[in-house]
Amino acid sequence: AQSVAQPEDQVNVAEGNPLTVKCTYSVSGNPYLFWYVQYPNRGLQFLLKYITGDNLVKGSYGFEAEFNKSQTSFHLKKPSALVSDSALYFCAVRDQAGTALIFGKGTTLSVSS
Amino acid sequence: NAGVTQTPKFQVLKTGQSMTLQCAQDMNHEYMSWYRQDPGMGLRLIHYSVGAGITDQGEVPNGYNVSRSTTEDFPLRLLSAAPSQTSVYFCASRGPGNTIYFGEGSWLTVV
Numbered sequence: 001a002q003s004v005a006q007p008e009d010q011v012n013v014a015e016g017n018p019l020t021v022k023c024t025y026s027v028s029g030n031p032y033l034f035w036y037v038q039y040p041n042r043g044l045q046f047l048l049k050y051i052t053g054d055n056l057v058k059g060s061y062g063f064e065a066e067f068n069k070s071q072t073s074f075h076l077k078k079p080s081a082l083v084s085d086s087a088l089y090f091c092a093v094r095d096q097a098g099t100a101l102i103f104g105k106g107t108t109l110s111v112s113s
Numbered sequence: 114n115a116g117v118t119q120t121p122k123f124q125v126l127k128t129g130q131s132m133t134l135q136c137a138q139d140m141n142h143e144y145m146s147w148y149r150q151d152p153g154m155g156l157r158l159i160h161y162s163v164g165a166g167i168t169d170q171g172e173v174p175n176g177y178n179v180s181r182s183t184t185e186d187f188p189l190r191l192l193s194a195a196p197s198q199t200s201v202y203f204c205a206s207r208g209p210g211n212t213i214y215f216g217e218g219s220w221l222t223v224v
Contacts, residue, residue: 041220042217043117043215044203046212046213049210051210092156099161099169099171100158100171101156101158101213104155105155106153106155
C-alpha cells in the first residue's frame, strides 16, 4: 500500500536553531516526493521535490530535504529556523498510477523567538 | 499571474442543499484535481481530470460530482450537502515536472 508518514504532529524549535521535519514513505518503484507548506487560512505552497538525481534537494525559503532510499525517508531541513517558518508542513508522494499525491497528516512547526 | 483560483472562499450550507465550488486555472494544465483537508487526516483526493472531457474518482468521491468542459475550469458539485462534508476544499493543477499547484481553498460548513 502506498502511504506517507509524518511521525511528529508538532515540532518546536528556537529561532536560529536547525530544524528537521520527518517524513517516511511507502510506494512501489521510484518515488516522486514533495514538501508543501501551509500558512493559516491559505492554500498549500510548493517547497521542493525529489524526482531523481542528487539526494539533497534544495527548495524555497532556504529549505532542503534529504532523500534516503534505504530508510525510505525524505526529511525536511533548514540550517537556521525563522519565526516566520512557523506553519503546517506536508510531505507527499505521487501515487503509483501517477494520478494523485498521497499526503501525510502534516506536522506543525512552531519556531519561538 | 493568477494560477489556480477558487470561489467562494467561505460558504455555509444547510443539510440537503446543493452548491458548486468553482475552480479555474490559467496555466493551460491538463491535469486538475480536488482535495479535501480535514484535521489530522492530511489531504484526500476527491476527483481528478487528465484533460477536458475526462474525469475520474479519487479516494473519497461519494457525494461529489465534477465535470471538465474546458481545460481552464473544473467545478466541484455537492449534490445534497451533509455535515460530514464540512471541510476545506482545495483545487489543484499539475504543471511540468509533476509539481502540483494549489488554490487558496474553500472553507465549507454544512449545518
